[in-house]
Amino acid sequence: MSDIEKGKIGSSFEEFLHEQDTYAETTELAVKRVIAYQLEQSMKEKSITKVAMAKTLKTSRSQLDRLLDPKNDGTTIGTLARAAEAIGMTLSVELR
Template identity: 40%
Template sequence: MSEVQSSVGGTLEDFLDDLGERQEVYGEAIKRVLTWQIDEARKKQSISKSDMAMRMGTSRTQVNRVLDPHNVAVSLDTLDRAARSVGKKLRIELVDD
């Protein structure tokens, strides 16, 4: 039975586990959501990327990296500073799997 056939009727998590891609997909999905939320808050408050960079104490290039939904190599500290620069607070929690 193929991987796809064995996953029919299973969960998305089971399918991604079968492919060995669950953590990668989840990591990018989480980053995309955070990026979208930060960018929406920035736009709602009419904060330019340059202003955001100044508030974060970094460059506009770094802001572009933070807001790139495909760049998952952004530290929690940087995400926290980005959130705070638009008046938000980053909250992280551990939950049972």
């Protein structure tokens, strides 16, 4: 019986990313996109403008735009934690 007949067409997506040596990069990008999305959604829900958020974080609007850019990987954990605090949330980071 072939793998297709057994319901196993190929490796999992995670295994594929490991095989392509892109797992870490892809995971980092996905996490950054989720955090940026959560920050933006919370700002919208709480009617926090980018100008107000930047002021709360004591940074510029352009710096905030970089923080909210899911493709920008130059954001520090400290900055993410301060942004989370500014919208009434906490940042949780774990090693598994």
